[in-house]
Amino acid sequence: MISATKLKSVDFYRKIPRDLTEASLSGAGLSIVAAFSMMFLFGMELNNYLTVSTTTSVIVDRSSDGEFLRIDFNISFPALSCEFASVDVSDVLGTNRLNITKTVRKFSIDPNLIPTGSEFHSGPIPKVNKHGDDFQEEYSDGSDSLTAESFEKYAHQYSILVVNFFAPWCYWSNRLKPSWERAAKIIKERHDPEMDGRILLGKVDCTQEAELCRRHHIQGYPSIRIFRKGSDVKDNHGHHEHESYYGERDTESLVAAMETLVAPVPRESHKLALEDKSNKSVDTAKRPAPLTSGCRIEGFVRVKKVPGNLVISAHSGAHSFDPSQINVSHVVSQFSFGKKLSLRMLSELKRLTPYLGGSHDRLMGHSYITNRDHVNANVTIEHYLQVVKSEVVSRRSSQELKLLEEYEYTAHSSLVDSLHIPVAKFHYEPSPMQVLVTEVPKPLSHFVTNICAIIGGVFTVAGILDSILHNTLRLVKKVELGKHF
Structure with a gap:
């Protein structure tokens, strides 16, 4: 057993007696x-x-979200009607998706971007299978030509006023013309305007009555509007509620649709309305017409991680558009890539990498307004977006924990004069590389x-x-x- 004396001999800290030390000031x-x-x-x-402490490196993109990329957007168009506003996606691999509606919502807005009603449920813009009659024959005008003055007179006179807003140069308007005039003539014979007074078919030439067409937010030709005289006459300063007709456009279909509209309306000289059971089952393919000329479009789309385009424009398979009357000015409230980050993840991002996050939504709050008084009013607004992914990784307790993935982008925008229908185009180009930010614990x-x-x-x-x-x-x-x- 080691004695205490030998153990003391290995003391590194030998003590000096206190009375041998001297304290000084x-x-x-x-x-x-x-x-x-x-x-x-x-x-x-x-x-x-x-x-x-973090280290930053650039590596080949190794995203865990696969080959697809999510784009979230909220864009307001003060002068583009929800009736024809379409969200389209295309890419360099040949993908071409038109009028996406499943993940996109539309809301009518006024020129000041204030909502004017509930969500606009337009559904897919239909492509009419039967548009006009295929045979040619002599026909006389059966519908009444309306002007701004006569339109108000007839709207208050008839319970149902169905109006064809057309343009003489429009291919689809010219195809509709024979069947429209024949249908109007048949309806006049069945429901004499003098004796019946329930329905009238009219037409408006938008090249002659431009202000009247603007007032009713006509952006595609031909547009068939159904005006009903109801209780809203007093509440809405004498204006009538109205719908858009998107059914077939041959004579037989038009006549059947008009009969279905007039059936529930009692005659002025009789209490009971004309009932036609066969016509009651006819689908007139109606939906509410836009209350204003503006539209807010919000939602998301999933695209492949290759260069492509997200395009918002006026689109229809059975209408023509006057490029000079289409204005795609817009205000961007949101345009971002990737998954939405929670507040906790955002705070963690700022803690680890204060310099990230500033370019996550580069276009947010920016306005792109074209001047309609410009000599060439056909202006397309293009945005070129270069997207880079940033991945933040935390290393703690010898374990690798992925915190978040964020996409940032640069944006360059320009106004381009075009001979075609103006569009708002967002060209995105994902980078094959990614920025890897790794936390290095001490x-x-x-x-x-x-x-x-x-x-x-x-x-x-x-x-x-x-x-x-x-x-x-x-x-x-x-x-x-x-x-x-």
């Missing part, structure tokens, strides 16, 4: 300074240990080592300074005593 001052220095340096080292052993170095170093330096100061003072005292003797 200079030593006390240096001790206080050394203590504060230790505390200050300890605080700095602790802050450095707690501060996140080891606890490194922190402890530095603390020990701080304490030992300050203590040693303070001891050296105290020794120098003490010996200097003793030397000065000896010199002074020598002078006296």
Whole structure:
């Protein structure tokens, strides 16, 4: 068994009897300074240990979300009607999706971007299978030509006013014309305007009555509107509620649809309305007409991770558009790529990488308004977006934990004069590379080592300074005593 005396011989810290030591005022001052220095340096080292340190590298995109990319958007168009507003997607691989509706919502807005009603349920813009009669024969005008003045007169006179807003240069309008006139003639024979007074078919030439067509937000030709005289006449300053007709456009289908509209309306001279059971089952393919000329489009689409385009424009398989009357000015409230980040993930992102997140929604809050008084009003607005993915990874307790994936992009926008129908085009180009930000935690052993170095170093330096100061003072005292003797 080792004796206590032998164990004491390995003591690194041999003690000096207290009565052999001498305290000095200079030593006390240096001790206080050394203590504060230790505390200050300890605080700095602790802050450095707690501060996140990251490394940034550029690698080939290794996304876990596969080959698809989500695009979220919320865009307001003050002058593009929800009736024809279409969201289309295409890419370099040949993908071409027209009029996406499943994940897109539309809301009618006024020129000041204020909503004017509930969600606009348009559904897919239909492509009419039977548009006009296929045979040619002599026909006379059966519908009444309406002007701004006569339109108001007839709208208040007839319970149902069905109007064909057309343009003489329009291919689809010219195809509809024979069947429309024949249908109007048949309806007049069955429901004499003088004796019946329930329904009238009219037409408006939008090249002659441009203001009237603008008032009813006509952007595609031909547009068939159904105006009903109802209780809204008093509530809506004399205006009538109206719908758009999207059914077949041959004579037989038009006549059947008109009969279905007039059937529930009682005659002025009889209490009972004309009932036709066969016509009651006819689908007139109606839906509400837009209350205003503006539209807010919001939603998301999933696209392949290749260069492509997201295009918002006026689109229809059975209408023509006047490019000079289409205005795709817009205000972007949101346009972002990738999954939406929660508040917790956003705060974690800012903690780890304060410089990220600023370009996550580069277009947000920007307005792109074209001047309609410009000589060439056919203006397409293009946005060129270069998308880069940033992946933040945290390494803690020797484990790799992926925190979040974020897509940032640069945006360059321009106005382009076009001979075709103006569109709002967002051309996106995902980068094949990604930015990898990795958190590098500091080891606890490194922190402890530095603390020990701080304490030992300050203590040693303070001891050296105290020794120098003490010996200097003793030397000065000896010199002074020598002078006296």
